[in-house]
Each structure stands twice: as C-alpha cells, then as structure tokens.
Amino acid sequence: MKLELSRLVQGGGRLGVLKGLGRTKQLSLEVPGCLLYTHLGTVPHLTQDTLQTLSNLPSVTQVSLSNIAEHQEVLEEFKDGFRKFAGLHDTLLYCSLHDPAAPFPTGHITNKTVSVWGSGGRIELNVAKFMALQKVVQPDWYQSMADGETWQNNTSLKRVRKSVDRTLAHLDECLLLHQNSQELEGVEVFGVVEGGDVLEERVRSARETAKRPVAGFCLDSLRAGSIDPALRTQLITAVTKELPEDKPRLLQGVGRPDEVLACVEAGVDLFESFFPFQVTERGCALCFSFDISPDPESAVLQLDDEERDAAEKTQLNGDLNPDDQTQMTSFEINLNDKRYQDDFRPLVEGCGCYCCKNHQRAYLHHLLVTNELLAGVLLMIHNTAHYHGFFGALREAMASDKVDLLKRRVLRERDEQTERKEQDG
Numbered sequence: 001m002k003l004e005l006s007r008l009v010q011g012g013g014r015l016g017v018l019k020g021l022g023r024t025k026q027l028s029l030e031v032p033g034c035l036l037y038t039h040l041g042t043v044p045h046l047t048q049d050t051l052q053t054l055s056n057l058p059s060v061t062q063v064s065l066s067n068i069a070e071h072q073e074v075l076e077e078f079k080d081g082f083r084k085f086a087g088l089h090d091t092l093l094y095c096s097l098h099d100p101a102a103p104f105p106t107g108h109i110t111n112k113t114v115s116v117w118g119s120g121g122r123i124e125l126n127v128a129k130f131m132a133l134q135k136v137v138q139p140d141w142y143q144s145m146a147d148g149e150t151w152q153n154n155t156s157l158k159r160v161r162k163s164v165d166r167t168l169a170h171l172d173e174c175l176l177l178h179q180n181s182q183e184l185e186g187v188e189v190f191g192v193v194e195g196g197d198v199l200e201e202r203v204r205s206a207r208e209t210a211k212r213p214v215a216g217f218c219l220d221s222l223r224a225g226s227i228d229p230a231l232r233t234q235l236i237t238a239v240t241k242e243l244p245e246d247k248p249r250l251l252q253g254v255g256r257p258d259e260v261l262a263c264v265e266a267g268v269d270l271f272e273s274f275f276p277f278q279v280t281e282r283g284c285a286l287c288f289s290f291d292i293s294p295d296p297e298s299a300v301l302q303l304d305d306e307e308r309d310a311a312e313k314t315q316l317n318g319d320l321n322p323d324d325q326t327q328m329t330s331f332e333i334n335l336n337d338k339r340y341q342d343d344f345r346p347l348v349e350g351c352g353c354y355c356c357k358n359h360q361r362a363y364l365h366h367l368l369v370t371n372e373l374l375a376g377v378l379l380m381i382h383n384t385a386h387y388h389g390f391f392g393a394l395r396e397a398m399a400s401d402k403v404d405l406l407k408r409r410v411l412r413e414r415d416e417q418t419e420r421k422e423q424d425g
Contacts, residue, residue, distance in 0.1 A: 001188055001215045003031065003246050003269070007398060012240055012267035015398040018248055022092045022140045023186040027059045031248065031269040032260075032398075033391055035062040035094055037101065037277055041086030044277050045373075045380040048087060053354055054385050056392060060141075061091045062272060064099040065133055066116035069123045072133055081138030095139040096218075097146065100253050101274035106149045111166060114145055127173040135183040143190050143218050145170040150196035151226040151253075160196040163221075164205045167194045171212055188215035190250065193239055197227055202235050206242035216248040219268070223253025232259075233266045240267030257288060257331055257390055257410050264394065265403075276383035283368045284332040285347040285361075285379055286386040289409045290393040292402045331410075333361075335379070340365040353385035354378075 005016035014031060021027040036043065036058045043051050051057070063082065068075070078085050083093050098104055098116060105122075108115035113126045125133070130145045147166040150159060171191050178184050191214035195202030209217060219239060222232050232254075240249060251268045254260065255275025263271075279286055328334055333347075346356035347364070355364075355378040367375035390410075397406035 001248075003248050005245065009398045009401075010265050010403055012237060013265050013398060013403070014245075014267060014269055015395060016269075018269075021059065027092055029059050029270075030395055032264045032271075032394055033269070034058060034271040034273040034388070035060045035250075036091070037062055037273045039099070040067045041082065041088055043380065043384065045280065045376040046384075050377065050381065051384075054381065054388070056388055058273070058388070059092055060094050061088060062094050062096060063137070063139070064096045064116075065125070065130070065137075066097070066099045066102065066104065066118055066123075068095075068137060069116055069125070069133060070118040070120050072136060075136040081136070083138065092140040093137070095134065095137050095142040096252070096272070097143055097148070099274075100223075100255075100272045101277050106152070109147050109149050109166075114147060114170075127170060127177065131174060131177045131181070131184075134178075134187070135181060138183065139187060141188045141190055141215065144174045144192055144214070146192035146194060146218075146220060148192070148194060148220040148252075150194060151221040151223055153197075153226070155196050157198060157201075160194075160198045160201050163194045163196065164201050164208075167192050167205065168208050171209065171214075175212060175214075190214060190216045190218050192218045192220050194220055195235075195239075196221055197231060197235065199235060199238055202239050203242055206239040210243050214247070216250060217243055219249060219251045220253075222251065224256060224259060226253075229259060229262060233262050236263055236266040236268060256329060257290075260390075261394070261407055261410060273384075273387060276380065276387045279329075279332050279383050280376055280379040282328060282334070283336045283375070283379070284328055284334050285364070286331060286383045287333045287348055288331040288390075289412065290390045290406060291409060292393060292397050292400075292405050335361060335364045335375075336368050337365075347382050348386065351382065351386065353382045355382040 001018065001020050003016055003018050005014055007015040009015060016031050018029040018031055021029060038061055041063055068082065075082060075085060097114070104117045108122060113124050115122050115124050125145065127145055134142050147163045150163045175189060178189055191209040191212055193202065193205045193209055195205045219236060222235065243249060248269045249267060250270040251263055252272060254263055254271060255273065260271055276286065340361045343361040345361055347361060348356055359378060364375060364378060393406060397403045
C-alpha cells in the first residue's frame with residue numbers, strides 16, 4: 001500500500017490515490033475519501049443488489065469487531081473469512097475495533113484488555129483473542145487494539161498518558177503476533193494515535209506509532225461532539241506533521257460535512273461514512289449543496305423559510321453528546337415534519353439517485369409516519385449517494401483550486417444563519 005499524492009492544498013490538504021490495496025495489490029482508493037460503512041458487512045437498510053445501483057462507491061468496506069466478535073466460533077468453523085461469509089466480493093475489508101455509529105459504555109479498559117459491545121453485551125478482548133479474531137475475519141486492513149477512552153472532557157493527564165502507553169504496548173504485541181501468523185500474510189495493520197486533548201501526548205503517540213512498521217494511522221478519540229472543533233483541528237495538524245507523507249491517515253468518529261472539510265485541511269485522508277446512516281435513522285435526508293459549477297444560480301441549493309428556521313434551531317455547536325444520534329444537523333431536512341405531507345418535490349432537485357428520480361418528499365413523509373420499512377431503504381439510498389457525491393466534489397474542488405467555493409456552498413446555510421442572528425441580536 002502506498003499513497004501517491006498529486007497535490008497539497010491549503011496548508012495540509014492532500015489529494016491523491018492510495019494504490020496497491022488488498023492482497024492482489026490491484027485496487028485503489030482516491031483521497032480524501034471515505035470507507036463504506038456497514039453493520040456486519042451490510043449497509044443498513046440496503047441489500048447488496050440495491051447498493052450496487054449506486055455509483056462511485058468506495059473500494060474499502062468497514063466492519064467492526066464489536067459486531068463480529070460474538071460470531072467468532074461460527075467464522076472459525078466456516079474457515080473462509082468474513083468477506084465470503086457476508087457475501088462481499090469486489091471490495092477490500094477494513095476491520096475497526098468499534099462501530100462508529102453505535103454508543104458504547106466506558107470504564108471497561110484494563111492494562112491488558114479492551115471491551116467491545118455486541119448485541120449480547122460486553123466482550124472482553126486481550127491481544128491474543130483480538131488477533132485470533134483477525135485471523136478468522138481475514139481483513140485486508142485492521143486497526144490495532146487500542147485504549148481509546150480519552151475523548152471525555154474530564155479525562156486527567158495521567159489517564160491520557162496511560163492510554164498512549166497502553167496503545168503502543170498493544171500495537172507492539174499485535175505486530176509481533178501478526179508477523180508470526182501465516183493467516184495474516186499480506187494483511188496491513190493501522191496503528192492508532194491516541195492522546196486525548198493533550199497536544200504533547202498526541203505528538204508523542206504519533207511519533208512513536210510512526211516508528212512501527214504500520215501501513216497507516218487511525219486518529220482516535222477525536223469524535224464529533226466530544227471535543228471543540230478548533231482544538232481538534234489544532235491537534236490533527238500537529239499530529240499529521242509527525243506522520244510520513246506516503247501513509248494514509250484515517251480519522252474515526254467524524255462525519256459532518258463542515259467537520260470533514262476542516263479535518264481534510266488539517267491533513268486527514270480517510271473518514272468513516274456512518275453519518276448517512278445516522279441521518280437516515282432519524283428520518284432525515286441530506287440536503288446541502290456541494291455543486292461548484294460556474295453558474296451561481298444553479299449551484300446553490302435553496303431551502304425555504306420554514307426549512308431554514310428548522311435548520312437554525314438544530315444548529316450544532318460541537319458540544320453535543322457524541323452518542324446521541326437523534327440530534328438533527330443543519331445539513332438535512334426532517335421528513336417526519338407535517339410540512340412535507342403535500343410537498344411533491346424530490347428530496348434534492350437534480351439528485352440522480354433512485355429515490356430522488358422516482359419519489360417525492362410527500363411519499364417519504366407518508367412512509368415514515370406509517371412506519372413502513374421502505375422509508376429507511378429510500379432514505380439510505382439518497383443519503384449514501386449524497387454523502388459520497390460530496391466527497392467526489394471535494395476531490396474535484398481540490399484539483400481545480402475551488403476549495404473556498406466548495407466551502408461557501410456547503411456552509412452557506414450556516415453562514416446565513418449566523419448573519420441573521422447577528423442582525424437580530
């Protein structure tokens with residue numbers, strides 16, 4: 001695996017292609033980009049056939065040990081790895097420790113173990129069990145075991161230091177077992193950078209992790225809602241200066257478009273695409289503009305006054321509970337609202353997804369209020385297409401020196417709300 005950069009944009013932004021992926025070394029992934037979020041190998045609400053109707057999907061699928069760990073015995077008996085078990089074919093498999101869209105309790109970390117939470121409750125993993133799971137999953141990449149419970153605001157410096165030390169010790173043990181395993185030959189390991197909100201510990205963790213033979217880096221404990229966005233950007237900027245340029249940086253737990261833009265400028269290459277799922281679960285549709293076409297009239301997605309007021313009321317300020325998936329953001333519209341019962345427009349004018357080409361907002365509203373399962377299917381189709389389209393527009397903007405224009409498009413509603421508040425205040 002090697003990251004070939006074609007441009008450096010606005011300080012730390014990196015445009016390029018991650019090549020030589022998988023055991024065949026034939027696949028690639030454009031950066032900045034995102035992984036394909038799944039629950040047990042399946043994009044929530046969608047079958048594989050439905051998923052394939054979407055274009056430009058990432059070549060890397062994310063699964064998590066928190067979902068897989070309780071199925072270890074079944075996978076050991078199956079013997080052919082999780083990709084074949086789940087019916088995944090032309091994709092690479094990345095295995096993370098936790099599901100980024102699912103809350104998990106803290107306080108269950110020891111010097112030798114971490115805990116993951118499946119449908120049956122807590123599963124405690126030491127390094128030997130963690131690596132045994134990787135052998136039966138047979139991913140193409142996996143995140144090393146890590147102590148990532150330092151995202152809470154009241155975490156002490158002593159606890160942060162312990163997190164960094166434990167994570168480095170886990171990485172060394174994982175690498176030792178990995179190198180002696182025939183089953184994991186050709187599989188890549190991502191080292192985890194911890195350090196909470198302490199700059200010195202973040203830098204130390206990055207420096208030490210970069211000394212190990214890892215293929216890439218996971219930036220952990222910076223999840224949305226747990227840390228001030230400006231501080232997060234500062235920490236990421238400091239961390240990425242310590243990391244080699246030819247290896248990818250994956251940021252965990254951040255998905256909102258405004259935060260993605262800020263983190264890309266700080267040097268992040270890859271994101272987890274759990275945000276469309278969270279939007280779908282609250283009955284909402286992504287509805288923000290990322291069109292950087294030269295015609296300003298056609299490029300701007302217009303919200304009506306009521307939608308703008310709703311977005312203003314739900315404006316995120318970076319201080320929400322990261323485990324609360326019910327909080328609507330200003331990048332979406334809530335189809336549960338009665339105002340949509342006679343709105344016969346598509347979710348987004350000009351969107352080419354199946355939902356927008358065939359159905360109206362009123363129909364989605366009807367499906368939601370009658371608790372029809374089709375609501376989740378159609379919303380997930382649109383939200384996945386819209387989100388991945390945003391990443392495509394981001395790469396296009398970086399290639400054509402239009403990042404500032406893209407930011408104005410994406411943040412337009414937020415900027416207008418700020419101006420209105422200042423005028424009213």
